[in-house]
Amino acid sequence: MNELLPRLPFADWIDNGVDWLVSTFGSVLDGIANVLGGVVEGAVTVLDMVPSILLAIIFALIAYFISTRKIALFTLIGLLFIDYLGYWYPMLQMLALVLTSVFLAVVIGIPIGIWGSQKESVRKVVNPLLDLMQTMPAFVYLIPAIFFFNIGVVPGVVASVIFAMPPTIRLTMLGIEQVPKDLIEATEAFGSTAGQRLMKIQIPLAKPTIMAGVNQSIMLALSMVVIASMVGAPGLGEEVYRSVTQLKTGVGVETGVSIVIVAIILDRITQQAGVRKKKIGGKLS
Amino acid sequence: MNEQSIKKKIVVKDTTKVFGKNMKRAVQLLKEGKSKGDILKATGATVGVKNVTFDVYDGEIFVIMGLSGSGKSTLVRMLNRLIDPTVGQILLDGEDIVQMNKEQLREVRRKKIGMVFQNFALFPHKTIVENTEYGLEIQGVPKDQRRKKAVESLKLVGLAGYEDQYPNQLSGGMQQRVGLARALANDPDILLMDEAFSALDPLIRKDMQNELLQLHSDMGKTFIFITHDLDEALRIGDRIALMKDGEIVQIGTPEEILMSPSNEYVERFVEDVDLAKVLTAGHIMKQADTVQVDRGPRVALRLMKQLGISSIYVVDKSNRLMGAVTAQDAVAASETDKSLEEVLISNLPMISPDTVLTELFDVVSTASIPVAVISEDRKLLGIIIRGALIGALSGDNQFINNDGIIEPADQMNTEVV
Numbered sequence: 001m002n003e004l005l006p007r008l009p010f011a012d013w014i015d016n017g018v019d020w021l022v023s024t025f026g027s028v029l030d031g032i033a034n035v036l037g038g039v040v041e042g043a044v045t046v047l048d049m050v051p052s053i054l055l056a057i058i059f060a061l062i063a064y065f066i067s068t069r070k071i072a073l074f075t076l077i078g079l080l081f082i083d084y085l086g087y088w089y090p091m092l093q094m095l096a097l098v099l100t101s102v103f104l105a106v107v108i109g110i111p112i113g114i115w116g117s118q119k120e121s122v123r124k125v126v127n128p129l130l131d132l133m134q135t136m137p138a139f140v141y142l143i144p145a146i147f148f149f150n151i152g153v154v155p156g157v158v159a160s161v162i163f164a165m166p167p168t169i170r171l172t173m174l175g176i177e178q179v180p181k182d183l184i185e186a187t188e189a190f191g192s193t194a195g196q197r198l199m200k201i202q203i204p205l206a207k208p209t210i211m212a213g214v215n216q217s218i219m220l221a222l223s224m225v226v227i228a229s230m231v232g233a234p235g236l237g238e239e240v241y242r243s244v245t246q247l248k249t250g251v252g253v254e255t256g257v258s259i260v261i262v263a264i265i266l267d268r269i270t271q272q273a274g275v276r277k278k279k280i281g282g283k284l285s
Numbered sequence: 286m287n288e289q290s291i292k293k294k295i296v297v298k299d300t301t302k303v304f305g306k307n308m309k310r311a312v313q314l315l316k317e318g319k320s321k322g323d324i325l326k327a328t329g330a331t332v333g334v335k336n337v338t339f340d341v342y343d344g345e346i347f348v349i350m351g352l353s354g355s356g357k358s359t360l361v362r363m364l365n366r367l368i369d370p371t372v373g374q375i376l377l378d379g380e381d382i383v384q385m386n387k388e389q390l391r392e393v394r395r396k397k398i399g400m401v402f403q404n405f406a407l408f409p410h411k412t413i414v415e416n417t418e419y420g421l422e423i424q425g426v427p428k429d430q431r432r433k434k435a436v437e438s439l440k441l442v443g444l445a446g447y448e449d450q451y452p453n454q455l456s457g458g459m460q461q462r463v464g465l466a467r468a469l470a471n472d473p474d475i476l477l478m479d480e481a482f483s484a485l486d487p488l489i490r491k492d493m494q495n496e497l498l499q500l501h502s503d504m505g506k507t508f509i510f511i512t513h514d515l516d517e518a519l520r521i522g523d524r525i526a527l528m529k530d531g532e533i534v535q536i537g538t539p540e541e542i543l544m545s546p547s548n549e550y551v552e553r554f555v556e557d558v559d560l561a562k563v564l565t566a567g568h569i570m571k572q573a574d575t576v577q578v579d580r581g582p583r584v585a586l587r588l589m590k591q592l593g594i595s596s597i598y599v600v601d602k603s604n605r606l607m608g609a610v611t612a613q614d615a616v617a618a619s620e621t622d623k624s625l626e627e628v629l630i631s632n633l634p635m636i637s638p639d640t641v642l643t644e645l646f647d648v649v650s651t652a653s654i655p656v657a658v659i660s661e662d663r664k665l666l667g668i669i670i671r672g673a674l675i676g677a678l679s680g681d682n683q684f685i686n687n688d689g690i691i692e693p694a695d696q697m698n699t700e701v702v
Contacts, residue, residue, distance in 0.1 A: 180406075182402055182403075182404055182406040183406050183408060185367055185402065185406065186400070186402060186406035186408075187419075187423075188367055188394070189365055189367060189394060189398075189399075189400040189477075190394060190395065190399075190400075190419060190420040190423060190467075190471070191390075191391040191392070191393075191394035191395035191420070191423065191424070192423045193391070193423070196423045200419075200422075200423070201408060204410045205408075205409070205410055
């Protein structure tokens with residue numbers, strides 16, 4: 001093949017494109033980087049001001065109100081265990097990274113999902129893009145992210161947002177599309193505007209599905225923390241990465257377990273939030 | 286029915302709906318008279334409704350009936366443009382809704398046309414009262430005002446006290462009442478009911494049909510009712526449009542459809558109808574032989590002899606039924622110089638012309654003389670003879686009066702007297 005066809009320099013083109021973007025939008029990108037970095041670091045600083053025991057209790061209470069007593073207990077013990085192991089501060093850094101990423105993924109993802117659910121043409125563009133975002137090895141996002149945002153927590157956030165956003169978009173679209181056709185017909189027959197149909201019927205009924213998407217986004221963002229640490233994002237991921245490079249199995253397991261604990265807490269709390277919404281909506285079903 | 290004097294609420298003119306691509310070509314082929322199957326083959330387009338024309342009068346229950354796939358649901362959805370007609374005109378109070386822009390159409394849907402759906406289509410995340418007030422909510426009616434109307438509307442369908450339940454806590458019948466209340470809360474002129482009772486149990490369905498008829502006579506709204514069930518159509522319809530393959534095969538009153546089917550399809554459709562539930566005493570009654578009470582027993586006796594019958598009905602001057610007299614009694618009376626009045630049998634079996642045949646069997650089988658059919662003011666309209674009852678049940682048209690149209694009482698009187 002190589003002898004028959006001249007090799008097109010795709011890689012060079014892409015590099016040139018990235019260079020062009022960096023030189024043209026440098027100041028904008030710097031602005032974004034500053035804001036994102038500020039948000040994550042600010043969150044860490046605020047969380048760190050609270051004593052670890054008090055914060056663990058606060059999280060347990062949140063879990064108690066949203067979810068069940070069992071999960072509240074697990075939250076309390078799990079967080080205190082992480083504190084006991086001495087990974088409290090890295091855990092906070094990771095949490096700030098994950099929550100910021102998920103927040104952005106949701107804030108961007110849900111409107112795109114809603115838009116896609118209303119317009120066939122949007123869906124046709126968005127769906128293949130989502131496929132691409134999900135199948136592209138996550139490491140690849142890191143390289144341009146470094147060029148755009150330097151090393152540190154910001155490229156980590158950006159890569160996590162891109163990686164974590166697809167489930168929110170997909171499940172938002174799915175949830176809205178799954179609203180039974182006869183209900184849509186009913187809202188139409190009573191003379192609803194498109195906005196009323198969306199706000200009063202489609203989104204409320206799609207809420208459990210949308211929440212499942214958010215839950216999946218959180219899990220994906222968590223799975224990105226180790227990868228993000230390769231570009232200098234601090235946190236538990238960084239600890240795992242270091243233990244790998246230094247072949248420290250013990251530390252690796254400790255930090256790994258800590259990530260799992262945080263993952264379980266976040267997963268259960270958000271899952272229950274979705275289920276509870278369903279209960280309110282559907283009562284006995 | 287005098288068509289000129291009754292206001293036309295909806296006028297549908299040459300309306301066609303074609304689904305799929307190649308609509309223009311399909312419409313062209315339709316004009317050339319090609320069938321649904323040919324058009325599907327030639328263009329890949331499905332003809333949902335084919336060149337339909339009909340009027341709906343103000344305040345009537347108009348039933349559109351047909352089997353699944355006959356286009357009845359498509360047709361009803363074109364009336365509020367949930368489905369846009371491909372060609373045609375649909376005039377609502379003289380305004381063509383096909384030409385309306387989005388805003389005008391929304392206004393019509395909000396104010397003029399309500400709709401009730403086959404599978405209720407209640408919003409599962411809203412309570413019963415929230416469901417009921419939905420139509421008003423999207424019109425921006427203030428909360429306490431719309432709540433008041435919704436509660437009233439729920440009371441109307443017999444669901445007071447269920448306001449704060451959720452739809453899936455209610456049975457199917459109750460859910461459809463909510464669907465009805467939701468449509469009524471907007472106070473529309475026209476109510477479209479798409480197979481509204483088809484998902485309900487037979488017993489509940491009958492209750493709902495009765496209540497619907499009651500509501501209809503109380504409110505005087507125009508109802509357009511879709512069903513695939515002929516019995517239901519015959520029960521509630523003032524007029525019925527029968528559809529097949531997207532076309533209206535026949536429009537008429539229930540009697541007209543039953544007694545003079547316009548073609549073989551309608552005939553086959555109605556042949557399984559239990560005639561005993563549809564035909565009434567009015568349909569099968571025969572002219573009664575009567576004698577006026579002041580003519581005396583001798584005249585009565587002579588009449589009986591002439592006609593070769595053993596008893597005769599006795600009426601007063603204004604044809605009110607007084608009783609009957611047997612030949613035996615008449616002979617006795619004439620010998621003892623008694624008046625006819627003294628030998629009358631007055632506790633005769635009597636029924637109204639609206640009585641359906643199923644309710645007649647018992648009376649007819651136990652009566653010794655033919656059962657009298659009387660109007661509300663006791664005027665004798667006719668009599669039921671056993672032979673006619675059986676003949677009518679076998680579907681023999683010679684036993685059924687005037688294609689089922691009941692003759693006005695006073696006309697009958699002049700014939701009898």
